[in-house]
Amino acid sequence: MLQEAALTETKxxxxxxxxxxxxxxxxxxxxxxxxxxxxxxxxxxxxxxLYHSKILHVLPRHEQxxxxxxxxxxxxxxxxxxxxxxxxxxxxxxxxGLADAMMDSLPLIVFTGQVATGVIGSDAFxxxxxxxxxxxxxxxxxxxxxxxxxxxxxxxxxxxASTGRPGPVxxxxxxxxxxxxxxxxxxxxxxxxxxxxxxxKPNYLQIRKLTEAVSRSKKPVILxxxxxxxxxxxxxxxxxxxxxxxPVIHTLLxxxxxxxxxxxxxxxxxxxxxxxxxxxxxxxxxxxxIGARFDDRLTGNLxxxxxxxxxxxxxxxxxxxxxxxxxxxxxxxxxxxxxxxxILQDGKPPAHKEWMETxxxxxxxxPYYYDKExxxxxxxxxxxxxxxxxxxxxxxxxxxxxxxxxxxxxxxxNNADRWVTSxxxxxxxxxxxxxxxxxxxxxxxxxxxxxxxxxxxxxTQELAIIQELNLPVKxxxxxxxxxxxxxxxxxxxYESRFSHSKIPLxxxxxxxxxxxxxxxxVIQSEEEAEEVLDEVLHNREPVLIDFRxxxxxxxxxxxxxxxxxxxxxxxxx
Amino acid sequence: xxxxICLTVMNxxxxxxxxxxxxxxxxxxIESISVGLSEHEGMSRITCVVHVEDSSASEQITKQLNxxxxxIKVTDITDQSIVARELALIxxxxxxxxxxxxxxxxxxxxxxxIDVSKDSMTxxxxxxxxxxxxxxxxxxxxxxxxxxxxxxxxxxxGTQRTSQQSKSYSIV
Ligand SMILES: Cc1ncc(C[n+]2csc(CCOP(=O)(O)OP(=O)(O)O)c2C)c(N)n1
Ligand SMILES: [Mg+2]
Numbered sequence: 001m002l003q004e005a006a007l008t009e010t011k012x013x014x015x016x017x018x019x020x021x022x023x024x025x026x027x028x029x030x031x032x033x034x035x036x037x038x039x040x041x042x043x044x045x046x047x048x049x050l051y052h053s054k055i056l057h058v059l060p061r062h063e064q065x066x067x068x069x070x071x072x073x074x075x076x077x078x079x080x081x082x083x084x085x086x087x088x089x090x091x092x093x094x095x096x097g098l099a100d101a102m103m104d105s106l107p108l109i110v111f112t113g114q115v116a117t118g119v120i121g122s123d124a125f126x127x128x129x130x131x132x133x134x135x136x137x138x139x140x141x142x143x144x145x146x147x148x149x150x151x152x153x154x155x156x157x158x159x160x161a162s163t164g165r166p167g168p169v170x171x172x173x174x175x176x177x178x179x180x181x182x183x184x185x186x187x188x189x190x191x192x193x194x195x196x197x198x199x200x201k202p203n204y205l206q207i208r209k210l211t212e213a214v215s216r217s218k219k220p221v222i223l224x225x226x227x228x229x230x231x232x233x234x235x236x237x238x239x240x241x242x243x244x245x246x247p248v249i250h251t252l253l254x255x256x257x258x259x260x261x262x263x264x265x266x267x268x269x270x271x272x273x274x275x276x277x278x279x280x281x282x283x284x285x286x287x288x289x290i291g292a293r294f295d296d297r298l299t300g301n302l303x304x305x306x307x308x309x310x311x312x313x314x315x316x317x318x319x320x321x322x323x324x325x326x327x328x329x330x331x332x333x334x335x336x337x338x339x340x341x342x343i344l345q346d347g348k349p350p351a352h353k354e355w356m357e358t359x360x361x362x363x364x365x366x367p368y369y370y371d372k373e374x375x376x377x378x379x380x381x382x383x384x385x386x387x388x389x390x391x392x393x394x395x396x397x398x399x400x401x402x403x404x405x406x407x408x409x410x411x412x413x414n415n416a417d418r419w420v421t422s423x424x425x426x427x428x429x430x431x432x433x434x435x436x437x438x439x440x441x442x443x444x445x446x447x448x449x450x451x452x453x454x455x456x457x458x459x460t461q462e463l464a465i466i467q468e469l470n471l472p473v474k475x476x477x478x479x480x481x482x483x484x485x486x487x488x489x490x491x492x493x494y495e496s497r498f499s500h501s502k503i504p505l506x507x508x509x510x511x512x513x514x515x516x517x518x519x520x521x522v523i524q525s526e527e528e529a530e531e532v533l534d535e536v537l538h539n540r541e542p543v544l545i546d547f548r549x550x551x552x553x554x555x556x557x558x559x560x561x562x563x564x565x566x567x568x569x570x571x572x573x
Numbered sequence: 574x575x576x577x578i579c580l581t582v583m584n585x586x587x588x589x590x591x592x593x594x595x596x597x598x599x600x601x602x603i604e605s606i607s608v609g610l611s612e613h614e615g616m617s618r619i620t621c622v623v624h625v626e627d628s629s630a631s632e633q634i635t636k637q638l639n640x641x642x643x644x645i646k647v648t649d650i651t652d653q654s655i656v657a658r659e660l661a662l663i664x665x666x667x668x669x670x671x672x673x674x675x676x677x678x679x680x681x682x683x684x685x686x687i688d689v690s691k692d693s694m695t696x697x698x699x700x701x702x703x704x705x706x707x708x709x710x711x712x713x714x715x716x717x718x719x720x721x722x723x724x725x726x727x728x729x730x731g732t733q734r735t736s737q738q739s740k741s742y743s744i745v
Contacts, residue, residue, distance in 0.1 A: 135591055136598045140642045143586065160642060195583060196642045319636035322629060 026154035040086025042113025061461035067097025072437030088126030103424025139167030164198030202333035211347035227291015228257035231335035260412035275366035304564025376550035383410035399431030399455035403478035429458030513544035605724025657727035666716035
């Protein structure tokens with residue numbers, strides 16, 4: 001619908017047009033539904049055109065909130081999130097979000113205003129060299145030098161951001177280019193990027209090699225990362241795992257790619273992963289990595305990582321293969337295409353009865369645990385309640401810290417695209433605004449924004465968006481009166497010298513919510529939690545719940561820095 | 574170990590910055606980098622000499638470079654039969670009684686004198702880096718006032734010898 005309207009508009013539009021017109025038209029052609037933007041001098045020509053645009057414009061109260069919201073939107077919708085920021089401080093405020101999106105491979109199109117072409121380089125008012133600043137943290141970036149280039153650049157940017165390994169693309173637009181007029185008719189452009197041709201189809205020989213390796217294997221595991229989600233390949237992953245009876249381990253970012261309730265699911269691996277998953281990686285003889293990048297928080301000390309395994313790695317980014325872990329079966333491909341080919345091979349499943357029994361035993365003997373008898377409200381208990389009361393099908397968006405790990409451990413995802421978290425960069429302040437984008441991408445879903453008391457205070461200002469759009473996000477604060485994850489490390493590695501990690505003096509989060517017209521609750525016990533959650537989780541209203549959880553609780557198991565995956569601490573009470 | 578990597582890149586704004594940025598972001602050690610237009614319009618050729626620990630590190634460099642949108646082609650040509658040249662300009666102190674001696678060093682290296690003043694002369698030398706290096710060492714005792722090197726530029730020879738041959742010829 002939107003596209004049709006845009007097309008007819010294009011035809012009837014008379015020339016000359018401004019750069020800003022061309023830009024908006026290009027966005028309409030890409031079916032952009034929502035823009036997260038913040039105005040300022042250098043983008044005024046663009047904002048003047050947005051005044052009449054049909055595209056929903058969301059005004060965050062800080063550009064960083066805007067870009068994190070766009071990330072949440074991108075993760076859930078699978079489409080690039082679109083951001084606008086003005087030059088100078090507007091542009092530098094989005095730097096963290098770009099780095100975050102780059103690390104976690106999220107497609108973004110970010111427009112920054114720039115000072116007029118004639119004064120670039122003169123330290124003009126609100127000038128920042130945003131191309132220089134963002135080159136290492138974008139998949140690609142552009143500065144528009146001529147009005148006529150706008151349609152091509154926008155088209156290329158969407159293509160680059162959303163194909164291959166997704167990532168953020170920044171387009172810097174000098175003010176005179178946005179305001180300037182072109183009298184040339186808009187040319188139809190084709191994407192022509194000879195240096196960018198992602199490999200999607202797997203190499204047949206490697207697929208054969210892997211199929212044979214599986215048949216011969218006695219202890220196979222699949223490690224499934226976010227590549228499965230970006231490639232929309234969860235159906236194929238399930239089919240392949242079932243066909244070959246290979247147990248599946250997830251990375252933090254991959255959660256939901258494979259159903260947690262499936263008998264072949266082992267659990268999440270890594271620094272706070274479960275015993276069975278970490279031992280599975282340590283003991284396996286064949287490790288099939290699908291779309292994970294062997295991040296150090298997953299592998300622990302590389303010297304002890306998967307010491308007995310033949311490693312196969314399916315990744316759309318060839319540079320990830322062999323980067324951290326030597327790989328004998330490299331498969332550069334899109335996860336879905338590779339899995340389809342593997343399924344077609346219909347190889348002989350491995351004979352691995354003992355292995356499956358060993359894994360079950362690990363799972364039974366060393367599950368996640370917490371003190372269920374405690375009089376204190378345990379954060380893990382709250383996560384379990386949230387899981388059961390949303391039937392495991394909410395969209396869970398987290399910030400960074402202990403609460404993030406408890407969410408990953410206790411919210412057992414059965415579906416893809418229900419999980420948004422900042423993994424690679426570990427950005428505090430990400431969760432709450434990202435939940436706003438997630439809700440906009442899926443308006444019907446129940447969205448839980450799981451935040452720490454510390455991280456929430458890095459983006460409280462975005463309560464304004466919730467109020468303005470009346471988004472039914474459920475803001476869940478795990479209030480442990482501390483920068484909990486830092487407190488935990490200080491307890492364990494710095495002899496409990498809690499240097500600047502306790503924050504006993506806190507605002508009233510409930511009053512803060514109320515200031516934005518949002519209902520708030522403080523919850524101190526399971527009984528209260530029962531009552532309030534039943535009331536608020538199923539209505540279409542925003543809410544903030546301040547859970548006063550046990551301030552001394554730690555996340556276990558835990559792998560200390562420098563240790564191998566098998567050296568988990570705290571696997572048993 | 575030392576690797577010579579050849580790149581063909583789109584001549585777009587900021588492309589050199591992208592390449593050098595990548596080297597610093599990934600903590601790769603560049604010894605030299607040389608850039609110039611290539612035989613194709615709109616494309617440049619970059620030659621980088623890098624130091625890496627092992628072959629997996631050089632593979633990583635090649636892959637990361639290849640990922641760059643503006644990079645069309647990357648080849649690690651170290652193990653191929655190649656022609657590689659570097660140019661250096663050396664301004665060396667030369668008083669009348671050392672001048673002849675310096676000339677006698679220049680000749681076997683096929684270097685040339687391109688400027689002379691009362692107390693110095695400027696020598697231009699081209700060749701593989703080792704040769705340039707050796708010449709600089711020889712000339713150092715006379716007092717080098719200024720030195721400028723272009724870094725290596727290289728590409729594969731027209732005909733490739735099949736096996737890797739170690740160079741047994743003199744560097745001169
Ligand atoms: C922007 C940023 N600054 C600092 C950190 C380091 N850090 C990681 S977790 C954490 C504590 C988070 O505290 P809180 O939000 O209350 O969550 P909790 O761990 O208590 O659940 C800190 C400071 C970070 N990840 N991001
Ligand atoms: Mg906290």
